[in-house]
Amino acid sequence: MQEMIDRAKELLADGTVDRVVGWRSGEFSYDITPGVFRSAEELDESFIYNDLCAPNLSKYLIKESRKEGKLLVFLKPCDTYSFNQLLKEHRILRENVYVIAVPCTGKIDVDTIKDKGIKGITSIESDGETVTIHTLYGDKTMPKAETLGDKCRTCKSKKHVVYDEIIGEDGEVNNDGARFELVEKLENMTPDERFEFWRNELSKCIRCNACRNVCPACSCENCVFDNPNSGIQQRAAVNSFEENMFHLIRSFHVAGRCTDCGECTRVCPQNIPLHLINRKYIKDINEFYGDYQAGEDAMSRAPLNAYTFDDCEPGIVYSRGGKA
Amino acid sequence: MFRLPVSKIDDLFGTIASSRTLYLPVDGNDGRAKYDKWSEGTKMSDKLNTVRSAKSFFFPQTTNICDFNVNGANVEVVDIREESEDFVVFGVRACDARSFTILDKVFLAEPVDSYYATRREHGTVVTMACSEPEENCFCNVFGIDAAAPEGDATCWIADGYLYITSNNEKGEKFVESISALLEETDDSAVKAQQETIHGIVEKLPFGKVSTDHFRKNTLLEIFNSEKWEKLSESCLGCGTCTFVCPTCQCYDIKDFDTGHGIKRYRTWDSCMYADFTKMAHGNSRNAQMQRFRQRFMHKLVYFPDNNNGEFGCVGCGRCLSRCPISMNIIKVIKEFGEE
Ligand code: SF4
Ligand code: SF4
Ligand code: SF4
Ligand code: SF4
Numbered sequence: 001m002q003e004m005i006d007r008a009k010e011l012l013a014d015g016t017v018d019r020v021v022g023w024r025s026g027e028f029s030y031d032i033t034p035g036v037f038r039s040a041e042e043l044d045e046s047f048i049y050n051d052l053c054a055p056n057l058s059k060y061l062i063k064e065s066r067k068e069g070k071l072l073v074f075l076k077p078c079d080t081y082s083f084n085q086l087l088k089e090h091r092i093l094r095e096n097v098y099v100i101a102v103p104c105t106g107k108i109d110v111d112t113i114k115d116k117g118i119k120g121i122t123s124i125e126s127d128g129e130t131v132t133i134h135t136l137y138g139d140k141t142m143p144k145a146e147t148l149g150d151k152c153r154t155c156k157s158k159k160h161v162v163y164d165e166i167i168g169e170d171g172e173v174n175n176d177g178a179r180f181e182l183v184e185k186l187e188n189m190t191p192d193e194r195f196e197f198w199r200n201e202l203s204k205c206i207r208c209n210a211c212r213n214v215c216p217a218c219s220c221e222n223c224v225f226d227n228p229n230s231g232i233q234q235r236a237a238v239n240s241f242e243e244n245m246f247h248l249i250r251s252f253h254v255a256g257r258c259t260d261c262g263e264c265t266r267v268c269p270q271n272i273p274l275h276l277i278n279r280k281y282i283k284d285i286n287e288f289y290g291d292y293q294a295g296e297d298a299m300s301r302a303p304l305n306a307y308t309f310d311d312c313e314p315g316i317v318y319s320r321g322g323k324a
Numbered sequence: 325m326f327r328l329p330v331s332k333i334d335d336l337f338g339t340i341a342s343s344r345t346l347y348l349p350v351d352g353n354d355g356r357a358k359y360d361k362w363s364e365g366t367k368m369s370d371k372l373n374t375v376r377s378a379k380s381f382f383f384p385q386t387t388n389i390c391d392f393n394v395n396g397a398n399v400e401v402v403d404i405r406e407e408s409e410d411f412v413v414f415g416v417r418a419c420d421a422r423s424f425t426i427l428d429k430v431f432l433a434e435p436v437d438s439y440y441a442t443r444r445e446h447g448t449v450v451t452m453a454c455s456e457p458e459e460n461c462f463c464n465v466f467g468i469d470a471a472a473p474e475g476d477a478t479c480w481i482a483d484g485y486l487y488i489t490s491n492n493e494k495g496e497k498f499v500e501s502i503s504a505l506l507e508e509t510d511d512s513a514v515k516a517q518q519e520t521i522h523g524i525v526e527k528l529p530f531g532k533v534s535t536d537h538f539r540k541n542t543l544l545e546i547f548n549s550e551k552w553e554k555l556s557e558s559c560l561g562c563g564t565c566t567f568v569c570p571t572c573q574c575y576d577i578k579d580f581d582t583g584h585g586i587k588r589y590r591t592w593d594s595c596m597y598a599d600f601t602k603m604a605h606g607n608s609r610n611a612q613m614q615r616f617r618q619r620f621m622h623k624l625v626y627f628p629d630n631n632n633g634e635f636g637c638v639g640c641g642r643c644l645s646r647c648p649i650s651m652n653i654i655k656v657i658k659e660f661g662e663e
């Protein structure tokens with residue numbers, strides 16, 4: 001972390017950038033807030049980078065890169081995919097951003113720990129292997145692997161796909177397919193079971209919009225669900241059919257653009273495994289059009305935006321058990 | 325004071341549910357608690373609190389207000405209001421219990437909100453003392469005692485017994501209705517537990533946060549402070565904080581076109597949303613900073629100004645644990661406290 005702060009100070013001092021987008025420490029060791037730092041003092045005071053800095057900073061750059069001056073941003077491997085995807089969609093002004101890639105060994109998720117029944121957590125320390133959790137009711141330890149949030153448990157890549165400079169060693173893409181295991185489980189269910197699974201999950205939704213607002217792929221200036229002329233501008237659903245539709249429409253809209261950054265699931269207060277919907281599409285795109293990872297580069301045309309003679313025909317639904 | 329062995333708690337729930345609907349916190353399959361209807365076999369959660377607050381029982385996320393049947397040029401307005409059924413909410417924490425009195429000040433003031441009023445009238449609130457308050461709890465800052473929650477009747481679980489006492493007439497009726505299961509007892513076990521709870525509350529990280537600043541300074545001083553800009557800089561405007569908050573009370577009224585008529589309903593709204601203040605003339609809050617400021621000004625300045633100094637927050641800690649970017653009312657209070 002000190003290396004990051006020192007480098008940021010240098011870049012501020014030599015005028016390369018005039019502000020830094022990073023993570024700000026909170027009241028505990030784990031309530032971390034993305035923030036903009038404008039001075040060396042501010043960096044010393046509250047800049048933090050540790051095993052708990054899960055928030056993806058890329059989406060903030062839509063707004064920040066349009067402001068005057070140049071900014072420095074620190075990006076984790078998964079954040080670089082979101083960054084690239086936003087570049088591809090012309091949402092970030094690249095020339096106004098200086099990217100430093102920072103390594104990540106997986107982020108601890110306080111909710112994952114709380115959901116194991118651990119109460120009153122006042123601080124979390126990690127040595128990279130073991131996590132020590134201090135609570136009002138005594139200390140606990142557990143292997144770090146058990147404390148990771150969904151997005152990190154099946155991390156798709158430790159490789160940074162875009163940066164101007166890198167701190168530490170770059171990692172490798174992870175192709176073990178582990179992130180599709182739960183999707184396969186869902187695919188193997190009967191349609192009724194699957195419907196039941198999703199009804200149960202989606203009925204918990206309170207339409208707080210955290211998933212949408214955090215999502216780097218959801219960057220529309222005026223979301224259809226906020227548009228009074230769309231006819232579907234609902235604060236909450238009138239009935240359960242509509243509730244499902246919010247998620248289906250949103251997921252279709254980000255299909256092929258979702259980098260699987262996992263932010264939606266991380267922020268959902270109701271613990272709905274939203275990433276599984278998007279991963280299903282990612283898996284299907286891989287199967288129908290060949291392996292594709294959104295955000296891997298900032299230039300290529302995505303399979304869903306490109307036409308080739310080899311594209312699968314709509315009739316494919318029949319061979320997959322669909323009905324006319 | 326009455327008690328019954330915790331081993332008999334299913335009989336208690338069965339008895340309550342035999343005459344009215346019983347709701348209580350239960351664990352979902354994901355380890356998080358929510359209020360649910362009791363039926364044979366339902367187990368009460370031992371989590372400290374539910375993700376959504378208990379306000380939904382009186383102020384649900386959506387309420388159908390009236391229907392319009394449209395037939396050519398004829399529009400018939402259908403009053404669909406009905407009396408609420410009797411129900412019991414069991415296991416409400418002290419913070420949520422206090423939130424009802426805050427909501428009452430809004431919904432029961434003239435003109436009375438009849439949708440809310442009928443639910444309040446027919447609902448019995450049975451609270452549960454918090455034996456293990458957590459790091460985000462700061463109810464005591466607002467004068468709420470986690471060891472002696474308000475509500476129609478109050479329970480404690482100590483030494484294998486559930487202790488219960490009533491606080492008002494509704495509570496007396498409730499205790500009366502389950503009296504066959506109860507034995508009378510003194511309050512020594514409850515007193516001992518209360519002492520333990522107070523000991524824990526004493527050590528809570530936010531238990532001593534000071535709200536003085538919001539009393540000493542004028543509305544405009546706080547409103548015009550430069551601090552809001554930085555506090556709100558990474559707010560996503562998602563509204564999660566408002567939807568999980570037991571005291572957030574804003575709603576919007578919308579029409580749903582059913583194809584042969586209109587369903588007019590109200591639904592929770594959030595001051596964090598860009599279109600919250602969108603009106604015919606335009607929008608009076610165009611930046612997220614203004615929206616963010618509104619949420620905290622309402623709870624810490626406007627509400628107390630209009631309600632004899634009572635703050636519009638009960639310190640339940642939900643906005644602390646649920647905000648995607650960990651920005652919350654404690655950080656706001658502290659930022660203003662540090663001059
Ligand atoms: S974050 Fe979760 S609860 Fe909120 S709108 Fe999205 S799915 Fe629903
Ligand atoms: S849908 Fe979820 S996983 Fe995909 S880009 Fe958006 S937040 Fe990330
Ligand atoms: S304060 Fe947090 S929960 Fe509330 S709208 Fe902003 S980001 Fe969402
Ligand atoms: S503002 Fe936060 S702590 Fe206060 S009552 Fe609402 S959710 Fe609870």
Ligand code: SF4
Nearest residue numbers: 418419454457461463
């Ligand atoms: S804020 Fe107070 S009343 Fe609410 S759950 Fe925590 S300790 Fe209990």
